[in-house]
Amino acid sequence: MPLPHHRLLLAVALSLLAYPTLARDYHYSDAHLHYVDFFQESDGMTPLLEAMAAGRIDHALISGIPVAKKWHEDEPKRPRYYAGDDAGAYWYSATDVLVADAVRRLPAEQRQRLHPFLSGFNPTDKNADAHIRRMLELDPGLWQGLGEVFTRHDDLTALIYGDTPRANNEAMTRVYHLAAEYDLPVLLHSNITSKRERNPLYLAEIEEPLRNHPHVRFIWAHAGTSMEIHRHQEQLDFLLPTLERMLTDYPNLYIDLSWSVLRPYLLDKDGKPDKAWLQLVEQHPTRFMLGSDVVGRFEGLGDYLTAFNPFLDALPEQVARQVARDxxxxxLPRKQQGQLTQ
Known part of the structure; x- marks a missing residue:
């Protein structure tokens, strides 16, 4: 039987006193957002800004998608996602033109909330750094980071035409030197393992750049995991101890806790925060950030970030606010941080 109204109000008040973290009101930064999808299409800037306002998202990393999915003549229906059929994908540099044009059209006040990352380059091509330099010189001050760089990325790796992209190949080594020169963080997708192997099969591919490029700030997308890996393996039992070691060994490593990390790691099947992950974040309070990883569609954008609230609420309040927004x-580049107004 429902409580009488006055008793219900009393019960709510007492619960807030007992659990004050439940009353927290977060603002967010979205550290992983794609303005376009795998067909280079987007809902547009107006829906994005409206979704950010509704979701209390003060700032967002905005990037393109560095590949385009091909609609092959053998496929009778236009695919909706890169995994929709067996057709390949190809590196697509014009994705950055689409992002740059959308950002440039905004008034200055709105532009300050969006942080464009340049992604439209082939990470297996040793000419990539020259292309990136040209793009940076074409729009001085526009680009605030590089990525999301696709290296090991589930089935997408095999679908992309050309060589297998790796985070530690010679082409990316040149890109990292450029990132250090321009003080640009790098958002890197590099799966820690494959769908089947229950060991950190590809760990060396990201650990080598972390070690060799200490002046580059690396944001590891999804903490090296993916939903496709989880479909086959559920939890990776080696992930947490690996992150514990790497965060200690590499002060230039930052972790993107986008949606595929939320479950089964941060929250259990009952929605309760995992104590070991809470402890890890508390030990490294400046090294974790949230991301939606939406691709060109922005309806319900805020829900992807508020889904982390049970985990945030279990952290000390200052740490929670750092992870959620700061x-x-x-x-971001040091000169950009000086221009932030809110």
């Missing part, structure tokens, strides 16, 4: 802003 840590992403702290990895």
């Amino acid at each position: 840590n992403f802003l702290a990895v």
Whole structure:
């Protein structure tokens, strides 16, 4: 039987006194957002800004998608996602033109909330750094980071025409030197393993750049995991101890806790925060950030970030607010941080 209204109000008040973290009101930064999808299409800037306002998202990393999915003549129906059929994908540099044009059209007040990352380059091509330099010189001050760079990325790796992209190949080594020169953080998708192997099969591919490029701030997308890996393996039992070691060994490593990390790691099947992950974040309070990883569609954008609230609420309040909003802003180029107004 429902409580009488006055008793219900009393019960709510007592619960807030007992659990004050339940009353927290977060603002967010979205550290992983794609303005376009795998067909280079988007809902547009107006829906994005409206979704940010509705979701209390003060700032967002905005990037393109560095590949385009091909609609092959053998496929009778236009695919809706890169995994929709067996057709390949190809590196697509014009994705950055689409992002740059959308951002340039905004008034200055709105532009300050969006942080464009340049992604439209082939990470297996040793000419990539020259292309990136040209793009930076064409729009001085526009680009605030590089990525999301696709290296090991589930089935997408096999679908992309050309060589297998790796985070530690010679082409990316040149890109990292350029990132250090321009003080640009790098958002890197590099799966820690494959769908089947229950060991950190590809760990060396990201650990080598972390070790060799200490002046580059690396944001590791999804903490090296993916939903496709989880479909086959559920939890990776080696992930947490690996992150514990790497965060200690590499002060230039930052972790993107986008949606595929939320479950089964941060929250259990009952929605309760995992104590070991809470402890890890508390030990490294400046090194974690949230991301939606939406691709060109922005309806319900805020829901992807508020889904982390049970985990945030279990952290000390200052740490929670850093993870929700401030840590992403702290990895941006130093000259950009001085221009932030809110």
